[in-house]
Amino acid sequence: MTLFDADPLDLLRHLPGWVDGATADRWLAALLAETPWEQPQVRLYGRLYPVPRQVAWYGDAGARYRYSGLSHRPLPWTLLLAEIRAAVEAFVGQPLNGVLLNHYRDGRDSMGWHSDDEAELGRNPLITSLSLGGTRRFDLRRVGQSRIAHSLLLEHGSLLVMAGATQHHWQHQVAKTRRPCAPRLNLTFRQVHPQP
Ligand SMILES: O=C(O)CCC(=O)C(=O)O
């Protein structure tokens, strides 16, 4: 049984302090130092723009993943990312074969409204996201509505788990902010089923 079998309405869980501060500090410093960041370009109305954040995709061999319009071959798990994956898998009780790292360097970096509904994630994907570093606001709105329905502050060491049909009915974003904020890392663990 997994965490989510108990209550089908319990689609979203926010766990501040999921990992202790000293461990979170160690993970943040190591990941900032060792990750080969990329800033892919996306095409919008015929023009290319760099995404407003840095990213890296790690996973099992073959766990190709499409984001920002491009299919990405995974980098092999590092010792540290394998350690973090093991802790997250043990917590959610499901295998996770890839992780997308997002680096928000400051308040100008962001992620626009979207659902994590790529075909290779399957119908009702479990998305488990670990936040490290500066606190940023995470907003949710219903598909088809522009009003923000919920906002969460994702703090250093917190875990956010989105399960079940969340991605069908909700979109999420991390908006730009004028407030000064420290660099933030977000690791979203996923189970990817490569497409033929
Ligand atoms: O940075 C976050 O908290 C959200 C990341 C996200 O939505 C994603 O990687 O799909």
Ligand SMILES: [Fe+2]
């Ligand atoms: Fe997302």
